[in-house]
Amino acid sequence: MTTTVTPPETTPAKESKRPRLPKSARAGGTLHGGPIAYAILIVFTIVSLFPLVWTAIAASRDNQRLAQNPPPFWFGSNLFKNLEIAWEDANLGEAFLNTTIVAGISAVTIVVLSTIAGFAFAKLRFKGRNALMLIVIGTMMVPPQLSIIPLYMMVAKLDWSDQLQAVIFPSLVSAFGVFFMRQYLLQALPDEVIEAARVDGASSWRVIWHVVFPAARPAMAVLGMLMFVQTWNDFLWPFLVLTQTGSPTVQVAVAGLGRGYTPDQSLIMAGALLGTLPLLLVFTIFGKQIVGGIMQGAVKG
């Protein structure tokens, strides 16, 4: 496969001739949002964040207060104490590291593979394309709850129990990602741009690197975010697979909080909060990528 990466020697694509998107394909609207737009966004933001804020409020209280009515609407004094206990009790430091590895590898791999496959399905012609695409969509229809049992039988046979790869590999099968990228590239990548690259003698791999990736950047950031969160929050499968490890993934570690016949709700909420906060950080990083849009990407080469 590596041979196809090498561009034809005779055509060192000059910088000036690099395929470029129309200048007008600039990201983001030029229209400024009015007060109504802000009002809608603020309402939407409050609704979206409310449960998270309430989680923090609950984490700052104790069991007795949480059982009361009306429920607390403002922060109590136990937040940092509960966060600390949750952090140590669930050994979240290691769990964060493990989960970051799992979710990071999954997200990056899915994004790269999906972009490449999505490009092929959207813009290249080959025999069986439509049939293969239907198969991809078909795999999404398999209810995941059920696949877990045979999948675990496989992992047991492979002797992969308790190893991170048992969580990573099955998560890489992402028909969603392929379909998502195909639909995005159908729209976002004008055929002329690819043709211009072809005319310059770029091989398919070169087209992917210099044309597809830059054009797909906003979608890649969105897909990366979604996949990262999905893997990060996955519970059932990692719980089944990572049994012996002290602190396997965040969701599994947090599920051990609040033991005893009367679980401590505020501690559970503190764990839930700790499990979510890093995601918001990731969003902020990826979120910036979407703002940039495709133009910057296309200039880069």
Add this chain to the structure above:
Amino acid sequence: MRARTLPLSRQRSGGGKPIARKALAIAAVVSLGTGLLAGCADDGGSDGDGSSSDSEGKTKITMGLFGTFGYEEAGLYAEYEKLNPDIKIEQTVVERNENYYPALLNHLTTNSGLMDVQAIEIANIAEVVGTQADKFVDMSKAEGVDKKNWLEWKWEQATTKDGQTVGLGTDVGPMAICYRKDLFEKAGLPTDRAEVGKLWAGDWNKFIETGEKYKKKAGDDTFFMDSPGGLLNAVLSSEKEKFYDASGEVIYKSNPAVKAAFDLTAEAAEKGLVQSQTQFQPAWDTTIANSKFATVACPPWMLGTIKAKSQPDAAGKWDVAVAPKSGNWGGSFLGVPKSGKNVEEAQKLVAWLTAPEQQAKLFKVQGSFPSTPGAYDSPEVTGAKNEMTGDSPIGEIFSEAAKQIPVQVIGPKDQIIQQGLTDNGVILVTKGKSAKEAWETATKTIDNNLDK
């Protein structure tokens, strides 16, 4: 403290199985995280003791538990490690048995991912005994284990027909009735625990009658009992046979005791004696906090729940009376899977953890009541008090109840049947459905759920 190993650091590179290597090759092509993955190709588990001893040569025993144990909190691991300097105990706990048990089943059926010790809840023990016994070692033959130490029924529950004991009993849940002295007084009922016990001694119908008396005075402000599910469970657990007969046949629909318990609960619901609540749900929690009911069927651990959800001013307002008939609610077992890495050491640990002395210590810290009568005379039990019940000698009351628990026939699908009767049955009566409709909905649901 728990010592933990980061999974990645444990894994050695190279020498993986062919399929793993192939998969790894794919990963190398596709993944930017290749460097991180390279170490994952081998499992450390197939070559015996490799991963079960740490660098100091100690034997590591892993415990797989769900919510209710508290060995670590009670300091029992530390004590055992002190007694046995070569041993290191590591536990993995998940809060909910609903998550724990299906995973355990998957691990048992594939013989992988099992820990040295696995806990089993009473709701699942019949199924484990019936279908997974060959995966466990026979604990009756373990060193220092004497059958006579345990309550007979507790031992029998974990023992197969041909005499293999799958797990050793940890705690039991002898049931009494916890009641609010202040609410009883307001309703003109006696408050002394002996007199209260006499109100309904030996007959659940009398319990309902008491409820009617209560309601006449108390009106609609509070309810007599916390939930229909709690009542149904209490009545059923005092029966010798409920859903299965001794031969293992499902008899829940034809057993008059089940129908009687259902009808009695439905009657209580129709008369407005029980709240329209499901136990352990947030809304039910709030009814504890707001002092909305006067009685609850009460194994020792329920006092912990009450304490955790109550306002501070409720302390000392509760007391514990004998239930109309004794029954058991809850309890667990510890089993040792054959495929574990340290079977013998694990057996020794389990025997020690479930011995009367340790069970007594655990009761003091965790409120889980011993399944070994030998512990009932220990000062930890006889002198037990609870913040919610003031000076009441709860240890004595529960010990007495424990000794009178009938040997009940349990079956693999008890939980599904009981859940159907509760959540798809009597709860509907509290919402205005007739007892007949509720019974039909429940049985239809249960039959569908049982049908393979």
Add this chain to the structure above:
Amino acid sequence: MATRHDTAALPSKGGAAPGRPSKGSAPMDKDQRRRAKLSRRWQRDMRWSPYAFVSPFFLLFIAFGLFPLLYTGWASLHQVELTAPTDMSWVGLKNYTRIFDDEFFWNAAQNTLTIGIIATVPQLLIAMGIAHILNYKLRASTFYRVAMLAPYATSIASASLVFVLLFGYDYGMINWALDFVGIDPVDWQGEKWPSQFAVSSIIIWRWTGYNALIYLAAMQAIPQDLYESAALDGASRWKQFIHVTLPSLRPTILFTVVVSTIGASQVFGEPLLFDANKGASGGAEHQFQTLGLYLYEQGWVNQHLGRASAIAWTMFAILIVIGIINQLISRRLRASS
């Protein structure tokens, strides 16, 4: 659809002026050979690269997705229990035929349909509107984008607690608000339509921001000059949205519709967490049990792998039928227009 890129011109000497085989000068053997070689490589690239590009997905699927699929297919023809997943006894099509008079299945199918409609349609409409607003130039736009996705990241445990609080009968905030305007309290968990509405609202809450971001990413790729020329033609913002944004987003809208439909058919987390009981029966009278939840109940709670597998495959078949019908209708519509 896409143009044929494999017919694009071959590379030639002096790539700056491509597309024309060099004529005029005397053909040189060496050059020709090299060009032939390049051309072969080019053809190989054109012919096989697409397969190379899509192969990782299929290899991964064969490695980790195929066995579960085959297993469930095989299991659906057997009586199998979770307590012994390799111990199967053949029952033929019984697990399928019983579905015909399994009232719980059809109840769940109905609920899935109604919850699916109540949840998906508003969700996609709101998502489109929000994405449109987010596409404006805004202060602190990253903040809104992060906030949009917060529901998707919030753990089920916290979300469940919050929604149970909101929809509680005695003390719930929604009933409190209703009481304020003189409406009797609603039993959000016990009654059929209120419970379905409540479950749908959790779905809408969780997935709207998710879809909004997908739309937003696609909006970013709409060339600005389309808007500019529309503006020159005097199109209002609304007209621009209808005539520029929506048509450009067609592939992405199709994507979200397909994914949401599949997702709606598999909904199980939200009704599971909304159940006041501990089971997976979707309410005391199964009033909001979806097919996904029913499948979960049969497979994980009741441990009947054979039955659950048959349910899964039946769901699959229903989706395919829906897909075909959809295809036929849209083809007819296109033909008639």
